[in-house]
Amino acid sequence: MTFTLSKPASQPAVSKSSSTEYASLKQEVKVTFNYDVHFTRDLFNPDNPLLAQVLLATGEGTKKAIAFVDSGLPQQTEILAQIQAYSKCHSYALNLKPGSTLIAGGEAAKNNPQLVENLQKLISDAELCRHSYVIAVGGGAMLDLVGYAAATAHRGIRLIRVPTTVLGQCDSGVGVKNGINAFGKKNFLGTFAPPTLVLNDANFLTTLDDRNWRSGIAEAVKVALIKDAAFFDFIANHTEALVNRDLDTMQQIVYRCAKLHLDHIAGGDPFEMGSSRPLDFGHWAAHRIEYLSNYRLYHGEAVAIGICLDSTYSYLSGLITKQELNEILNLFKALGFRLYDAELSSHFTSPEHSRSLFRGLSEFQEHLGGELTLMLLATIGQGLEVHQVDLDKYRLAIMMLKEADL
Amino acid sequence: MTFTLSKPASQPAVSKSSSTEYASLKQEVKVTFNYDVHFTRDLFNPDNPLLAQVLLATGEGTKKAIAFVDSGLPQQTEILAQIQAYSKCHSYALNLKPGSTLIAGGEAAKNNPQLVENLQKLISDAELCRHSYVIAVGGGAMLDLVGYAAATAHRGIRLIRVPTTVLGQCDSGVGVKNGINAFGKKNFLGTFAPPTLVLNDANFLTTLDDRNWRSGIAEAVKVALIKDAAFFDFIANHTEALVNRDLDTMQQIVYRCAKLHLDHIAGGDPFEMGSSRPLDFGHWAAHRIEYLSNYRLYHGEAVAIGICLDSTYSYLSGLITKQELNEILNLFKALGFRLYDAELSSHFTSPEHSRSLFRGLSEFQEHLGGELTLMLLATIGQGLEVHQVDLDKYRLAIMMLKEADL
Numbered sequence: 012m013t014f015t016l017s018k019p020a021s022q023p024a025v026s027k028s029s030s031t032e033y034a035s036l037k038q039e040v041k042v043t044f045n046y047d048v049h050f051t052r053d054l055f056n057p058d059n060p061l062l063a064q065v066l067l068a069t070g071e072g073t074k075k076a077i078a079f080v081d082s083g084l085p086q087q088t089e090i091l092a093q094i095q096a097y098s099k100c101h102s103y104a105l106n107l108k109p110g111s112t113l114i115a116g117g118e119a120a121k122n123n124p125q126l127v128e129n130l131q132k133l134i135s136d137a138e139l140c141r142h143s144y145v146i147a148v149g150g151g152a153m154l155d156l157v158g159y160a161a162a163t164a165h166r167g168i169r170l171i172r173v174p175t176t177v178l179g180q181c182d183s184g185v186g187v188k189n190g191i192n193a194f195g196k197k198n199f200l201g202t203f204a205p206p207t208l209v210l211n212d213a214n215f216l217t218t219l220d221d222r223n224w225r226s227g228i229a230e231a232v233k234v235a236l237i238k239d240a241a242f243f244d245f246i247a248n249h250t251e252a253l254v255n256r257d258l259d260t261m262q263q264i265v266y267r268c269a270k271l272h273l274d275h276i277a278g279g280d281p282f283e284m285g286s287s288r289p290l291d292f293g294h295w296a297a298h299r300i301e302y303l304s305n306y307r308l309y310h311g312e313a314v315a316i317g318i319c320l321d322s323t324y325s326y327l328s329g330l331i332t333k334q335e336l337n338e339i340l341n342l343f344k345a346l347g348f349r350l351y352d353a354e355l356s357s358h359f360t361s362p363e364h365s366r367s368l369f370r371g372l373s374e375f376q377e378h379l380g381g382e383l384t385l386m387l388l389a390t391i392g393q394g395l396e397v398h399q400v401d402l403d404k405y406r407l408a409i410m411m412l413k414e415a416d417l
Numbered sequence: 418m419t420f421t422l423s424k425p426a427s428q429p430a431v432s433k434s435s436s437t438e439y440a441s442l443k444q445e446v447k448v449t450f451n452y453d454v455h456f457t458r459d460l461f462n463p464d465n466p467l468l469a470q471v472l473l474a475t476g477e478g479t480k481k482a483i484a485f486v487d488s489g490l491p492q493q494t495e496i497l498a499q500i501q502a503y504s505k506c507h508s509y510a511l512n513l514k515p516g517s518t519l520i521a522g523g524e525a526a527k528n529n530p531q532l533v534e535n536l537q538k539l540i541s542d543a544e545l546c547r548h549s550y551v552i553a554v555g556g557g558a559m560l561d562l563v564g565y566a567a568a569t570a571h572r573g574i575r576l577i578r579v580p581t582t583v584l585g586q587c588d589s590g591v592g593v594k595n596g597i598n599a600f601g602k603k604n605f606l607g608t609f610a611p612p613t614l615v616l617n618d619a620n621f622l623t624t625l626d627d628r629n630w631r632s633g634i635a636e637a638v639k640v641a642l643i644k645d646a647a648f649f650d651f652i653a654n655h656t657e658a659l660v661n662r663d664l665d666t667m668q669q670i671v672y673r674c675a676k677l678h679l680d681h682i683a684g685g686d687p688f689e690m691g692s693s694r695p696l697d698f699g700h701w702a703a704h705r706i707e708y709l710s711n712y713r714l715y716h717g718e719a720v721a722i723g724i725c726l727d728s729t730y731s732y733l734s735g736l737i738t739k740q741e742l743n744e745i746l747n748l749f750k751a752l753g754f755r756l757y758d759a760e761l762s763s764h765f766t767s768p769e770h771s772r773s774l775f776r777g778l779s780e781f782q783e784h785l786g787g788e789l790t791l792m793l794l795a796t797i798g799q800g801l802e803v804h805q806v807d808l809d810k811y812r813l814a815i816m817m818l819k820e821a822d823l
C-alpha cells in the first residue's frame with residue numbers, strides 16, 4: 012500500500028530552492044484562563060470557610076499546597092501557624108505540605124535571583140503536582156517573586172495570591188503578571204501567568220505603615236483618571252477618611268480599583284502583545300525614578316509623581332485644563348503624596364546621560380516593544396495615547412511640579 | 418458629592434466575619450496565539466526570501482534580532498556567518514544584533530541552569546524590545562533551553578524556532594512548550610509559550626548521525642498510532658527508504674507528523690490545564706529510562722521503547738490484537754530501533770525503590786497534576802485513556818519485550 016501525503020493545491024507559499032514544496036501550516040492556539048477574586052476578613056481563621064470552599068470548588072478531594080508568607084509582615088510567624096492550623100481543621104480540603112515557610116518581602120526580594128531557585132526547589136521537594144497550589148501571602152514584590160517561581164515550576168503550578176498591601180489587593184495581585192528585576196532592569200524577567208485564585212483579606216491592611224497604606228492609593232487614582240471620573244470624585248471626597256486610615260473607605264477603594272483593573276485586563280490585550288499599555292499611565296517616569304532613587308521611593312510614591320508629571324505634560328499639550336490639573340495635584344497633596352522628587356531633575360538635560368530621566372522612555376518602549384506608546388489624559392476619567400513626546404515640554408513640566416510641591 | 422460603590426445585590430458569597438460584604442469578582446482572560454510553520458531548504462541562503470518575507474509580514478520596518486546556533490551542528494560557524502550575511506543582504510527586514518553566538522546543544526545544555534541566565538543576559542545586553550526576535554537554530558534540547566530564556570526575558574520576547582533535527586521539526590519545534598531539567602526532574606522548569614514562527618529547513622537533516630536521524634521517527638510512529646492509521650501504514654511501507662536516509666520520504670513524514678501535532682495542540686488543551694496528555698503516549702516510561710540511563714538513550718530511542726511497552730501492555734489488557742502488536746514491534750525493528758533496554762528491568766520489583774521504572778508513573782502524574790491519566794491503544798490509529806494500571810501486567814510486558822528484542 013502506498014500513500015501520498017497532501018501537497019499544496021494552489022501556489023507554493025515560499026522558497027524556490029526546495030525540490031518538493033510543502034504548504035505552510037497556520038496555527039491558532041486559544042487559551043482561556045479563569046480566576047475569581049474574593050473579598051474577606053480573617054481568611055486563615057479556621058472559622059472562615061472561604062479558603063476550604065474555593066479549594067473544593069476546583070475539583071474533588073484534598074488539595075496539596077505549600078504556603079509562602081512575606082517575612083516583612085509583622086504577624087508573619089502567627090500567619091504561618093494559622094495556615095497550618097487551618098489545614099489541620101479543614102484537612103478534607105487542604106493538605107499543607109512541609110516546606111511552607113517565610114520568604115523575604117519588599118523590593119530587595121526581586122533583586123536576588125537565588126530566591127527564585129530556592130522557591131522552585133521548595134516546590135520540587137514538596138512533590139507537588141501541577142494541580143497543587145502555591146499559596147503566597149504578602150506584598151506585591153513577594154507575590155511577583157513567588158508568582159515567577161510558581162509559573163515556571165512544572166511549567167506552571169496553581170497559584171493562590173493573598174495580597175497583603177493596598178497595592179497588591181487593588182492592582183498587582185489581581186493581574187496576570189509576575190517577575191523579578193535583572194541586569195539593572197525592573198521586571199526584566201517574568202511571565203504572564205494568571206493566578207488560580209485571589210483572596211483579598213482587608214485585615215492585613217491594618218498593619219501597614221502609613222507610607223505603604225498611602226502608596227497603593229496612587230494606583231486607584233491612576234485607573235480613575237484614565238477610566239472613571241466618578242471614582243476620581245469618590246477618592247477626592249474621601250481623602251480625610253483615607254488619611255485617617257478608615258478601613259471601610261479603603262475597602263471600597265480597593266474593590267473598585269481591583270474591578271477596574273480586572274475589566275481592563277479581560278477586555279484588552281492581557282498578555283500585552285501589542286505596544287499599548289493603558290494601565291501604565293504615569294509609569295514610564297515612575298519606574299525610572301524608583302530605579303534612580305535606589306528604591307528609596309516606593310512604587311506607588313513614584314507612580315504618584317509619574318502621574319503628576321504626565322498630567323502636567325497633558326496640560327502643557329493643551330489636553331486638560333489648568334483646573335483639572337490642579338484637581339489632580341491637589342488630590343495627591345491631600346493624600347499626603349509628594350508631587351516631585353529630586354531624581355526627576357538629576358542630569359535631566361541630556362537624554363543620553365546614564366542617569367537621565369528620559370532613558371525611562373526608551374526602556375519603557377523596549378520593554379513593551381514596537382512603537383513608543385504613552386498614555387496621557389484627555390480629561391479626568393479618560394486617557395489618550397500618543398506616540399511622540401516633546402522633551403522640552405517635559406522639562407518645563409518638571410519645573411512646574413517642583414514649584415507645586417513646595 | 419458622595420458616591421457609593423456597588424455591593425452585592427443577592428446573598429454575600431462567603432465569610433461572615435467581615436462587616437461589609439463585597440461580591441466576588443469573576444475574571445475570564447482569553448488569549449489567542451498565532452504562528453505559522455514554513456517548510457523550506459537553504460533557509461539562510463540570501464537567495465531564499467522566506468525569512469525576510471515572514472519578518473516583514475509581522476509588521477512594517479526592520480526587525481531587531483539575535484541569533485543563537487546549536488554548537489553541536491557540524492556547520493555551526495558557517496551558519497552563524499550565513500545569518501549575518503543574510504541580515505546584511507536583507508537589512509530592510511532584519512537587523513541582527515551583536516551578541517549572536519553559538520550555544521551548547523544536546524541534553525547537557527538542559528542540565529545547566531547557568532546557561533539560561535547567560536542567554537537572558539545576552540538578550541538584555543542586545544537591548545532588544547519585546548517585539549524583537551530571538552532566532553534559535555538547533556536540536557530540540559537547545560530549542561527548549563533558548564525558548565525558556567526567550568519566554569522569560571521581557572516576560573516573553575518573540576521566538577523563531579529553526580529546528581535542525583527530525584524530532585525538532587516534527588514535534589518539539591512546532592509545539593508550545595520549552596524547559597530545562599532541574600532537581601533531577603526532566604523539564605521541571607519551563608513555560609508554555611508558543612513561538613512566533615517555525616522554519617523547517619530539510620537540509621539540516623542531512624548532517625544528522627544515524628541515531629538522531631532515526632530517533633525522531635519514533636514521534637511520528639507515536640502520533641500515527643494514536644491518531645492516524647493511514648500514516649502508520651505509510652511509515653511501515655517506507656522503512657527501507659528511511660533506513661537508507663531518503664530525504665524526500667523523511668520530509669513527508671516530518672510534514673505529516675508536524676501537522677498532526679499542530680492540529681492536536683490547537684484542538685485540545687494546549688497549556689495542559691487538565692490531566693490528560695494524549696501526545697505523551699509511551700512517554701511515562703520513556704522519560705524514566707532516559708533519566709535512568711543518564712541520557713545514554715536518546716529521547717526518541719526511549720520513546721520507541723516506551724511505545725513498545727505501552728503497546729504490549731495494551732495487548733495484555735485485551736485492547737489490541739497480537740497481530741497489531743507485532744506490526745508495531747516489527748515497524749520499530751525495521752527502522753532499527755531497540756525494543757528493550759536494561760533500564761526497564763533494573764530493580765523493577767518494588768515501585769518504592771529509587772531506581773524503579775514505576776516511579777516514572779508517579780512522576781508523570783506529578784508533572785501533569787490530578788488523576789493518573791495514561792494513553793494506551795484501542796487499535797492502530799486510535800488511543801484510549803486509562804486511569805489505573807496493573808504493575809504485574811507491566812512486569813510481564815517487560816519480559817515479553819526482552820524476548821522480542823532478541
Ligand SMILES: NC(=O)c1ccc[n+]([C@@H]2O[C@H](COP(=O)([O-])OP(=O)(O)OC[C@H]3O[C@@H](n4cnc5c(N)ncnc54)[C@H](O)[C@@H]3O)[C@@H](O)[C@H]2O)c1
Pocket residue numbers: 081082083084085116117118121149150151152153155175176177178179182183184186187188189190215216217218219220223226227310311
Ligand atoms: N505584577 C504586577 O502586575 C505588578 C503591578 C504593580 C506593581 N507590581 C510590583 O509590586 C511591588 C510593590 O508592591 P507593594 O507596594 O505591595 O510593596 P512591597 O511588596 O514591597 O511591600 C512593602 C513592604 O511592606 C511589607 N508588608 C507587606 N504586607 C504588609 C502588611 N500587611 N503589614 C505590614 N507590612 C507589610 C513588605 O514585607 C515590604 O517590606 C513592586 O515590585 C512592583 O513592581 C507588580
Ligand SMILES: NC(=O)c1ccc[n+]([C@@H]2O[C@H](COP(=O)([O-])OP(=O)(O)OC[C@H]3O[C@@H](n4cnc5c(N)ncnc54)[C@H](O)[C@@H]3O)[C@@H](O)[C@H]2O)c1
Pocket residue numbers: 487488489490491522523524527555556557558559561581582583584585588589590592593594595596621622623624625626629632633716717
Ligand atoms: N518542548 C517540547 O514540546 C518537546 C517535545 C519533545 C521533546 N523535547 C525535548 O527535545 C530534546 C531532544 O531533542 P533532539 O532529539 O532534537 O536532540 P538534541 O537537541 O539533544 O540533539 C541531538 C544532538 O544532535 C546535534 N544536532 C542538532 N542538529 C543537528 C544536525 N542538523 N546535524 C548534526 N547534529 C545535530 C545536537 O547538537 C545534539 O548534540 C529533549 O530534551 C526533549 O525533552 C521537547
Ligand SMILES: [Zn+2]
Pocket residue numbers: 182230294310314
Ligand atoms: Zn503600578
Ligand SMILES: [Zn+2]
Pocket residue numbers: 588636700716720
Ligand atoms: Zn517526545
